[in-house]
Amino acid sequence: MRQFLRNTNVTFLAGAGLVFIIVQALINLGILNPYWQGVIFWGAAITMVSLGLNLIYGFNGQFSLGQYGFYAIGAYASADITYRWVRNDPSALVVVIFGSILALIFMLGVNAFLRRFYGVFTPTKFLLNFLAAVLGFFLAVRFVNPAIGQSLYQALNGLPSGISQQIVFFLALVGGATLAGIVSYLLGIPVLELGSDYFGIATLGFTIIVKVLLDNTDTILPFPEMKGARGMVGIPKWTTWPWVFFSFIAVVLVMRNLLHSSTGRAILSVREDERAAELMGIDTTSQKIMAFVVGSVFAGLAGGIRAHDLAFLHPTTFGFLPSFNPLIIIVFGGLGSMTGTIITGFFWIFLLEGVLRLYLPEGFETWRFVIYPIVLLLMMLLRPQGLMGRYEIAFLRRPLPPPKKEPSLAQKLIPEAGEVKA
Amino acid sequence: MKGRPENLGPEVEARPVILEIEGLTHYFDSLRAVHDFSVTIKEGELVGLIGPNGAGKTTVFNLITGVYRPTAGSIRYEGAPLIGLPSHEIIQMGIARTFQNIRLFANLTVLDNVLIAYHPHSGYGLTDAIFRSRRFRERERVMIEQSQELLEIFGLADRQNDVAGGLPYGLQRRLEIARALATQPRLLLLDEPAAGMNPQEIDQLMELIRFIRDRFQLTIFLVEHRMRLVMNICEWITVMDFGEIIARGKPEEVRSNPQVIEAYLGRQAIR
Known part of the structure; x- marks a missing residue:
């Protein structure tokens, strides 16, 4: 029994369950008003985005400024799905879900084909993957949507309204995250082959491209309902505490399990010494792309959660300045520490959007942008490794296997081999 | 010839x-x-x-x-x-190699350094890792055992959980060879x-x-x-x-x- 209680998984799950119940109770009892509820949801979303960036930068060592671009893609894509759905139009749902599935299948096919050759030129690889993705979404728009759109809508609407809403919301979140993943994969192929600095600049460019496209969704892109720079209104407010909680736990668990596996070690090795990792037989480029895609999927998921809490999306939310928030959070919390990111992520929103906005005099918001950099500067001077360094709570810590007890076969056969000491 | x-x-x-x-x-x-x-x-x-x-x-x-x-x-x-x-x-x-100027993964443990070199032979994928499948646990156990055996040969078994960068120079040299051998x-x-x-x-x-x-x-x-x-x-x-x-x-x-x-x-x- 004692052993059981000491098991970190049990402790963690119990703790998480407790947090879930307490917050849900506070919401139900009306103690937590919608504003503070929003702060918690926002904190969870920004933490998910930051965890993704920590995977890319803190654990894999690739300096990225593109995280908010994927956050925006996830937010707008999932918002569009539910926006149209509540207006009796299933097209966005069908196109995003089936388009993603088709695109993924085609991209898998392309990559299986390319594996038969060696030394494939990166632009070729990018172009073929890009065409595969475009073909997938084109087929979804042109054929899948007209064929099954209406019948799917009727089938889902035949269910009790609460259930169909939950299903659509789930599909919207998955769709937004998948779309972010596909875009990040396409971006990652050409860009991650570059060194880390170039990667940072290219991803910054990507964030700016996304922002500009969002500003013009109604003019140069065919999405009048997103209303460009005026901001998208009328998104259903479907995000509830269980959705936030379980998405968040899913992100934490996926990231933890990924990092504590052989792939996770390969990801770390790229950060430590890319050349040495390559010369230990690790395909560093695909490890980098993998970490980048997973991090972006987290951001896309967080975008969906945030969009359906705010019920309003505006391109400036995903602009240049806010896009540094996740970076600040992970540097503050400690590069390569999930614990640090989680603590700082929530604390950041709690402090800046909760406490400071409510209790400080008017006009303080402007001062925030003077204070952030100063705090960051002090942090870099006084504690450059971040709040937590690389510390993790027991559940998130990489397990250290116990040393072996019995002497090995080699030692039994050749006793002197074990005695060679430095 | x-x-x-x-x-x-x-x-x-x-x-x-x-x-x-x-x-x-x-x-x-x-x-x-x-x-x-x-x-x-x-x-x-x-x-x-x-x-x-x-x-x-x-x-x-x-x-x-x-x-x-x-x-x-x-x-x-x-x-x-x-x-x-x-x-x-x-x-x-x-083909495996070591480096003239030691290039260990200095912030990782000795065991991790060897395990990383086993990665191409890990034999499980991303989904196995995320869902902690039976294959993941099985393969992970085998990889750790093999790595520990290698470390034993090189007299590094008792340092397996130490940070590689903190080892004395001679042991770092040996760990490099051990890591190279882990690529099989x-x-x-x-x-x-x-x-x-x-x-x-x-x-x-x-x-x-x-x-x-x-x-x-x-x-x-x-x-x-x-x-x-x-x-x-x-x-x-x-x-x-x-x-x-x-x-x-x-x-x-x-x-x-x-x-x-x-x-x-x-x-x-x-x-």
């Missing part, structure tokens, strides 16, 4: 070729680093590559492992051409394994190299500066100077070769 001394005996010559380098030439811009380098190594041999600083020895290793793409020449491993392949594919074919090679390239060691440590290292060669049935190609090591364990030696091969033969032949003495000690020494 090209790229080999003549007098190694019929028993060795009958073995299959594992590595065949022919006419290898590499320029860094206009600087000629390696010129017309040819070596043929047979299975199970222990071959040395020596030469003064800047002779191009490490460049040869970098060319074999795909770090650079040679200007001209061919490299074949068990008959398959290597030129143009990315490094990780070359390593996965069964048939050909091991050792780049100055004795650098910075004292004579006593070199003696231990020699014993270790001989031992791992027999235990893992390796062919070893090593670059070295320290004559004590090279002369004692190598079956034959190639000598480079200014990117070119100036001599090859058994250790005792190379030792008395005037061209080699000149390259190492300068023209004055011969008079």
Whole structure:
């Protein structure tokens, strides 16, 4: 029994369950008003985005400024799905879900084909993957949507309204995250082959491209309902505490399990010494792309959660300045520490959007942008490794296997081999 | 046969070729680093590559492992051409190497350093890892056991959970070799394994190299500066100077070769 209680998984799950119940109770009892509820949801979303960036930068060592671009893609894509759905139009749902599935299948096919050759030129690889993705979404728009759109809508609407809403919301979140993943994969192929600095600049460019496209969704892109720079209104407010909680736990668990596996070690090795990792037989480029895609999927998921809490999306939310928030959070919390990111992520929103906005005099918001950099500067001077360094709570810590007890076969056969000491 | 001394005996010559380098030439811009380098190594041999600083020895290793793409020449491993392949594919074919200036994953544990090299053989995918499938647990256990066995051979078993960067220099050198062996090679390239060691440590290292060669049935190609090591364990030696091969033969032949003495000690020494 004692052993059981000491098991970190049990402790963690119990703790998480407790947090879930307490917050849900506070919401139900009306103690937590919608504003503070929003702060918690926002904190969870920004933490998910930051965890993704920590995977890319803190654990894999690739300096990225593109995280908010994927956050925006996830937010707008999932918002569009539910926006149209509540207006009796299933097209966005069908196109995003089936388009993603088709695109993924085609991209898998392309990559299986390319594996038969060696030394494939990166632009070729990018172009073929890009065409595969475009073909997938084109087929979804042109054929899948007209064929099954209406019948799917009727089938889902035949269910009790609460259930169909939950299903659509789930599909919207998955769709937004998948779309972010596909875009990040396409971006990652050409860009991650570059060194880390170039990667940072290219991803910054990507964030700016996304922002500009969002500003013009109604003019140069065919999405009048997103209303460009005026901001998208009328998104259903479907995000509830269980959705936030379980998405968040899913992100934490996926990231933890990924990092504590052989792939996770390969990801770390790229950060430590890319050349040495390559010369230990690790395909560093695909490890980098993998970490980048997973991090972006987290951001896309967080975008969906945030969009359906705010019920309003505006391109400036995903602009240049806010896009540094996740970076600040992970540097503050400690590069390569999930614990640090989680603590700082929530604390950041709690402090800046909760406490400071409510209790400080008017006009303080402007001062925030003077204070952030100063705090960051002090942090870099006084504690450059971040709040937590690389510390993790027991559940998130990489397990250290116990040393072996019995002497090995080699030692039994050749006793002197074990005695060679430095 | 090209790229080999003549007098190694019929028993060795009958073995299959594992590595065949022919006419290898590499320029860094206009600087000629390696010129017309040819070596043929047979299975199970222990071959040395020596030469003064800047002779191009490490460049040869970098060319074999795909770090650079040679200007001209061919490299074949068990008959398959290597030129143009990315490094990780070359390593996965069964060539492993260590580095002259130690390149461990300094912030990770000793065990992790070895486990990382097992990654291409991990045998499970992303979904196994995320959902902690049975295959994940099974394969992870086997990988850890194998790594621990390797660490034991190198006398690092009790340091497995220490940070690799914090190990004493001699142990770091050994961990490098252990990590290289974890990639499960048939050909091991050792780049100055004795650098910075004292004579006593070199003696231990020699014993270790001989031992791992027999235990893992390796062919070893090593670059070295320290004559004590090279002369004692190598079956034959190639000598480079200014990117070119100036001599090859058994250790005792190379030792008395005037061209080699000149390259190492300068023209004055011969008079």
